[in-house]
Amino acid sequence: MFEQLIKSIQDKVPATEEELQLCKHYFTPKKIRKKQFLLQEGDVCNRLAFVEKGSLYSYSTDAKGTQRVIQFAFEGWWISDLYSFFTKEPSNLNIEALEDSELLLLDHEQHDYLLKNIPQYETYTRLILQNAYVALQRRIEGTIGLTAEEKYSRFLNQYSTCLNRVPQHLIASYLGITPETLSRIRKQMTR
Amino acid sequence: MFEQLIKSIQDKVPATEEELQLCKHYFTPKKIRKKQFLLQEGDVCNRLAFVEKGSLYSYSTDAKGTQRVIQFAFEGWWISDLYSFFTKEPSNLNIEALEDSELLLLDHEQHDYLLKNIPQYETYTRLILQNAYVALQRRIEGTIGLTAEEKYSRFLNQYSTCLNRVPQHLIASYLGITPETLSRIRKQMTR
DNA sequence: TGACCCCGTTGACATTTGTCAATGGAATTT
DNA sequence: AAATTCCATTGACAAATGTCAACGGGGTCA
Numbered sequence A, B: 001m002f003e004q005l006i007k008s009i010q011d012k013v014p015a016t017e018e019e020l021q022l023c024k025h026y027f028t029p030k031k032i033r034k035k036q037f038l039l040q041e042g043d044v045c046n047r048l049a050f051v052e053k054g055s056l057y058s059y060s061t062d063a064k065g066t067q068r069v070i071q072f073a074f075e076g077w078w079i080s081d082l083y084s085f086f087t088k089e090p091s092n093l094n095i096e097a098l099e100d101s102e103l104l105l106l107d108h109e110q111h112d113y114l115l116k117n118i119p120q121y122e123t124y125t126r127l128i129l130q131n132a133y134v135a136l137q138r139r140i141e142g143t144i145g146l147t148a149e150e151k152y153s154r155f156l157n158q159y160s161t162c163l164n165r166v167p168q169h170l171i172a173s174y175l176g177i178t179p180e181t182l183s184r185i186r187k188q189m190t191r
Numbered sequence C: 001t002g003a004c005c006c007c008g009t010t011g012a013c014a015t016t017t018g019t020c021a022a023t024g025g026a027a028t029t030t
Numbered sequence D: 001a002a003a004t005t006c007c008a009t010t011g012a013c014a015a016a017t018g019t020c021a022a023c024g025g026g027g028t029c030a
Helices: A005-011 A015-026 A081-087 A107-118 A120-140 A148-158 A162-163 A168-175 A179-190 B003-012 B017-026 B082-087 B108-117 B119-143 B148-158 B160-165 B168-175 B179-190
Strands: A028-033 A038-039 A048-055 A058-061 A067-073 A093-097 A101-107 B030-031 B038-041 B047-053 B056-062 B067-075 B092-095 B101-107
Touching: A005 A015, A005 A048, A005 A120, A015 A107, A015 A120, A015 B092, A067 B119, A081 B119, A101 A107, A107 A120, A120 B067, A120 B082, A120 B119, A148 A162, A148 A168, A148 A179, A162 B160, A168 A179, B003 B017, B003 B047, B003 B119, B017 B108, B017 B119, B038 B101, B067 B168, B101 B108, B108 B119, B148 B168, B148 B179
Parallel strands: none
Antiparallel strands: A028 A101, A038 A093, A048 A101, A058 A067, A058 A093, B030 B101, B038 B092, B047 B101, B056 B067, B056 B092
16 A cells, blocks of 8 residues: 555665654545545645555646546655645645545645654755656756647657547647647548 | 845744854855846856846747747746756756846856855745746647637736836747737727 | 837638537446 | 547638738948
């Protein structure tokens, strides 16, 4: 149940067996079934989620009711609405399971406890954030001023391993194009 | 010379006078004139920059030679290419001064020293990163699946105070639209 | 001061992408 | 197994945005 988490931590910081045990103790495991919500628009996001197994995605909904996918998360990734988590203001994001998934959750109290008592944890958090920040910046570079086809090509490269786990219309939403356009692009790329 | 930095730190963490002095000691002041580069594509980004005065922006250049603005930075903001800084791989970004500016720089050694010796500094860094991450996520929400006009409206709200300091074609680039389109949108918004 | 260049604007037109509607297949539910 | 829902595809058309070219004002530099 903790393999991915431990892998993630050891990948970033040196941690003693004791510290790892402490971590295990403070995370709350949770199973969530496909199409269930981890977070719903309007609620405050009060926990950080680490994906042990399965996959989720977050999205917001605009005035016209179209969803815009913000992030996908697979095994070994974190997902949550940091804005809502840190400010405790209601979130405008939904987080939904793409597949039956196993999560490890941290609420504020648990997170703060780990920050205070395991110096390595703050460093781990910082590194995760750094990576997440860099990934977002990449995403922006891959969104601005590119044609739909270029965006999709980049997506293919970056997500090649988990392509078949994501329905096409969510990929379209992630890229900011319509499902129809994506379908046509795919068709013309095979030629 | 350190007003903005100290304001930024005190805004985020409790810091003793001693710690602040130590910070002052470890940052390297640098003045940079309009149109000068802080970082050029192909070089490794080996310092983090805090803007005390003035403004800068970062951008990448695509195959066709069009620039895509990634970020603006005004007084009290940080700017750098974190990816390059942390991996020490060559950057694909340029960072250029929009106005004559005063910066406070940290190289790896200085940054690591502060991280190790001032616990508050790691916390400060983490908070800055959190905010930067949230800002980027907002930006993505404001980029995907919006019309050019909606994007520009959002930009106006967010950057109202520094609007007149940024040339229009850079705003267009930031929004991922052409200067012509931006010009037309502005015209039709006044009506 | 004069020459130059940068940049914002405008027009005409091309291209890309979105919208709406219909279809058929695959997956899910009963 | 049948019914239902969801989703990818396709076509015809509309709308948004990009491209190219020209113009002119304002700032900059010699």
